Amino acid sequence: EDQVTQSPEALRLQEGESSSLNCSYTVSGLRGLFWYRQDPGKGPEFLFTLYSAGEEKEKERLKATLTKKESFLHITAPKPEDSATYLCAVQANTNAGKSTFGDGTTLTVKP
């Protein structure tokens, strides 16, 4: 069974204080690993897809990396508007396109 574990559960940063969020996964043949941002009361917003170990993707202050066992979402010099819950999900090659989600990391950035 595919599993996704995200840590920490919550993270509080000062504006400008860089950090990383972790997503550990086990999957029977990774098709893709996804990062989403979810604001309270809203649906998830797609950020990145990573397909193979060693791959990296960037978007503004966010950079996602992937190894065979985990993914990191690095946040450089965060701003208060980066406050949200960040969700990680995996898709297996043999799972008909279904994604398994982690519980998320809630990031709060204080000005």
Added chain:
Amino acid sequence: GAVVSQHPSWVICKSGTSVKIECRSLDFQATTMFWYRQFPKQSLMLMATSNEGSKATYEQGVEKDKFLINHASLTLSTLTVTSAHPEDSSFYICSARLAGDQETQYFGPGTRLLVL
């Protein structure tokens, strides 16, 4: 591009009534849509996979007679919660996948259901 809408955004109903939630892909065709529910401080739990023109595939533990899914066109899927009870109160979110893209899901804004 890849915008998904849901209607209504929130609904309050009495126990025993049925509630229909619509999920539309506004600027693309979606052969597959997914329905999730999310409880407070928890992650998304997949309820069912909806394929256009065929019966939905439900996840283990999800009652197909209670959560009716219809995917009648390439841009619309509906979830009907039949005979809703307070324990059905939750945040329901749909997602859609572009035809030809087997991976990326685009999510709707969610529907908050409160059953009194």
